[in-house]
Amino acid sequence: MPLAPYHMSVKTIGRSAGRCATAACAYRSGARIEDQATGRVFDYSGRGGVAREDCAIYAPPNAPDWVQDRAVLWNAVEAAETRVNSTVAREFEVALPADLDDAGRRALVAQFANALVERHGIVVDASIHEPDAYAGKGQGNRNHHAHVLCSTRRIGEEGFGPKSRELDNQRSGEVMHWRGTFAAMCGDALEQAGHPIKAARWRAGYLLKAGQIEAARERGDTAFIAANEHRMPTKHYGPNVIHIERKGRTTDQGDKARVVEGLNAEVIDLAEARERIEAERQVEPERPRSLIEAGREAARNSGVRLLGTPAEPAAPVVRPPELVLREWKTENDRQFVGVVAKAEKVDAYARRLLSGHERRQEAHRLQRPEAPAGLLASMKRGAYEVAAKAWEQTRAAIAKRIERLSGQIDRLAGYMRQAFPWEGNQSPGELMAERLATRAKPALAAEAQAARETGMAAIDGTTKADEQRRADARAITERDGKLAAQQDRTLAEPSQAPTLDGRTLGDRMAGRADADGKPPQTAQEKRQAEALEKIKASRDRERQDREQGKDRGRGR
Incomplete structure (x- = not known):
C-alpha cells in the first residue's frame, strides 16, 4: 500500500509565457471557445477523457448571469487584464480518491469549488477528467482528477474588480491552507463511502x-x-x-523512474515478508510448559523477579539470512540511487564550468600579443615581453583549471556507474552507497555481515567460492608480475659483464674506453667516435654563429 495518492498543484496561467485563459479553459473543459481579442478559435470539443456532464462554473451569489457562459466568462477575464505580462488565471489540479463513485467525486469537487468562491470571491470553472487510456501501462494519469480554473480577480455585480493577491504571496499560507482543507474533504468523503482506514490516510x-x-x-x-x-x-x-515512450522509445527520465519504482516494489515485498513471518510465529503451537516455566512467565509478565532467579536477557530475533541480505541489498540500491543523483548534479555543474573555461581559453588564445617588428622593434620589446609573460601566466592558469575539472569529471564517472563484470572490486559509487547504508542502518549492516559469514548465497550471487576465485586470480597476477620483474633483471645483467677487451657490453656499445684508458679497439668503434666528434663540433659552430648574430642584431 503506497502513500496516499494525494496530489494538489497550484499553477498560474500568464501572458508572459504565451498562454491565455480562453485556450486553457477550452482544453480543460473540452469545449470550443473563440478568443475575441485575437480571433483565434480553440476547439477541443472532440477531446476524450473529459467528463463534460460534471464540468460546472461556480460564482458568488451577486455575480452577473453571464458568468455561467464559459466563452463569455473567460473572454471577460482576458479583457479585464491590460498588461502584456498579466496573470490571467490560476489553476488547482487535484487528484480524486479512486474509491469514490461519480456522484461522490462530483460532490467533492463542488464542495472544494464553493469553498474557494466563498473565501476569495472569485469565479471557479471545474472540470473532471477520467484516467488516461495508457494508464494501465504505467503512463499518464492513472486516476480521476479535476482541473479547477479560477479567475485572479474578485467579481461583483458590476463585473470583475480588484485582484485576489493573497494567493500570490507564498508566505501567506493560503496554498498550505487549501492543501490541508482539500485533504480533510477527501477524508470526509471516504469516511461517508465506508472507507475509514483510507480516510485517515488521505x-x-x-x-x-x-x-x-x-x-x-x-x-x-x-x-x-x-x-x-x-x-x-x-x-x-x-x-x-510519456509522449515519447508511447511510441516504443525509452528515455533516461523514464529509466530513472522505473528504477525507483522497482526499488519501491522490493520494499513492499519485504513488508509483506515481515507480515508473513510474524503471522507464522503467531500460529505456531505452544509446547507444554512445566510449573517452573509457568511461574517464571507469570513473574516476568507481572514485572516481579523471583528470589534467586537471574534476570533472563531478551533473546535476539534471528531472521533468515536470505531476508537480511535482500533487505541489505535494497538499502544499498536506495543509497546508490541517491549517490548517482548527487554525482549527476555535481557532474553537470563541473561540465558547465569546463565549457566556460574552454570558451575562455579559446578567447584568450586569440588575444596573444604579437612580437614587435620594424625599426622600433627594440623599443617595443620590453612592453612585449611583459605582455607575453602575463599572457602565458593566464594561459597556464586556465589550462590548470581545465585539467583539474577534467580530472574531477573523470572521477565522478565512477560514482555514477556500477562495477563492470570483469572488475574485482566495487565502483566508487557502490562503496559510498555501502558506507551510507552502514551509517544509516548499522544494525542491518551487522546482520548482513553475519549472514554473509554463514556462507549463504547473496542476492547478487556472490559466495565464498567466488571470493576464493577472486583471491586466486589476484595471487596469479602478483606471481606473474614478480616473474616479469625477475626476467627483466636477468636480461639487464649481461650488460654489466666484462668482455674480452676488459670493457662491459654497455661501454662497448657507447664507445667508451676500457678500464686502463685505452681507445676503442675495433674499426667500427673508431668510426663511431669520429662521427660523434664531427657532430659535436658542427653543433658548437652553429651555436657560436647564432650568438654572434644576436649580438649584431642588438647593435653591439
Whole structure:
C-alpha cells in the first residue's frame, strides 16, 4: 500500500509565457471557445477523457448571469487584464480518491469549488477528467482528477474588480491552507463511502513522507508504516516523456523512474515478508510448559523477579539470512540511487564550468600579443615581453583549471556507474552507497555481515567460492608480475659483464674506453667516435654563429 495518492498543484496561467485563459479553459473543459481579442478559435470539443456532464462554473451569489457562459466568462477575464505580462488565471489540479463513485467525486469537487468562491470571491470553472487510456501501462494519469480554473480577480455585480493577491504571496499560507482543507474533504468523503482506514490516510496525505509516517504511528497504522517507511520518492514522467515512450522509445527520465519504482516494489515485498513471518510465529503451537516455566512467565509478565532467579536477557530475533541480505541489498540500491543523483548534479555543474573555461581559453588564445617588428622593434620589446609573460601566466592558469575539472569529471564517472563484470572490486559509487547504508542502518549492516559469514548465497550471487576465485586470480597476477620483474633483471645483467677487451657490453656499445684508458679497439668503434666528434663540433659552430648574430642584431 503506497502513500496516499494525494496530489494538489497550484499553477498560474500568464501572458508572459504565451498562454491565455480562453485556450486553457477550452482544453480543460473540452469545449470550443473563440478568443475575441485575437480571433483565434480553440476547439477541443472532440477531446476524450473529459467528463463534460460534471464540468460546472461556480460564482458568488451577486455575480452577473453571464458568468455561467464559459466563452463569455473567460473572454471577460482576458479583457479585464491590460498588461502584456498579466496573470490571467490560476489553476488547482487535484487528484480524486479512486474509491469514490461519480456522484461522490462530483460532490467533492463542488464542495472544494464553493469553498474557494466563498473565501476569495472569485469565479471557479471545474472540470473532471477520467484516467488516461495508457494508464494501465504505467503512463499518464492513472486516476480521476479535476482541473479547477479560477479567475485572479474578485467579481461583483458590476463585473470583475480588484485582484485576489493573497494567493500570490507564498508566505501567506493560503496554498498550505487549501492543501490541508482539500485533504480533510477527501477524508470526509471516504469516511461517508465506508472507507475509514483510507480516510485517515488521505487526511494526512498533504503532509510530507515524515509527517505521514508520524501520523500513522499516532493512529497505530503499522501496515502503512511497514510499507512506506523505506520508500523512495518517485520521479515524475512529464507529458513529453510519456509522449515519447508511447511510441516504443525509452528515455533516461523514464529509466530513472522505473528504477525507483522497482526499488519501491522490493520494499513492499519485504513488508509483506515481515507480515508473513510474524503471522507464522503467531500460529505456531505452544509446547507444554512445566510449573517452573509457568511461574517464571507469570513473574516476568507481572514485572516481579523471583528470589534467586537471574534476570533472563531478551533473546535476539534471528531472521533468515536470505531476508537480511535482500533487505541489505535494497538499502544499498536506495543509497546508490541517491549517490548517482548527487554525482549527476555535481557532474553537470563541473561540465558547465569546463565549457566556460574552454570558451575562455579559446578567447584568450586569440588575444596573444604579437612580437614587435620594424625599426622600433627594440623599443617595443620590453612592453612585449611583459605582455607575453602575463599572457602565458593566464594561459597556464586556465589550462590548470581545465585539467583539474577534467580530472574531477573523470572521477565522478565512477560514482555514477556500477562495477563492470570483469572488475574485482566495487565502483566508487557502490562503496559510498555501502558506507551510507552502514551509517544509516548499522544494525542491518551487522546482520548482513553475519549472514554473509554463514556462507549463504547473496542476492547478487556472490559466495565464498567466488571470493576464493577472486583471491586466486589476484595471487596469479602478483606471481606473474614478480616473474616479469625477475626476467627483466636477468636480461639487464649481461650488460654489466666484462668482455674480452676488459670493457662491459654497455661501454662497448657507447664507445667508451676500457678500464686502463685505452681507445676503442675495433674499426667500427673508431668510426663511431669520429662521427660523434664531427657532430659535436658542427653543433658548437652553429651555436657560436647564432650568438654572434644576436649580438649584431642588438647593435653591439
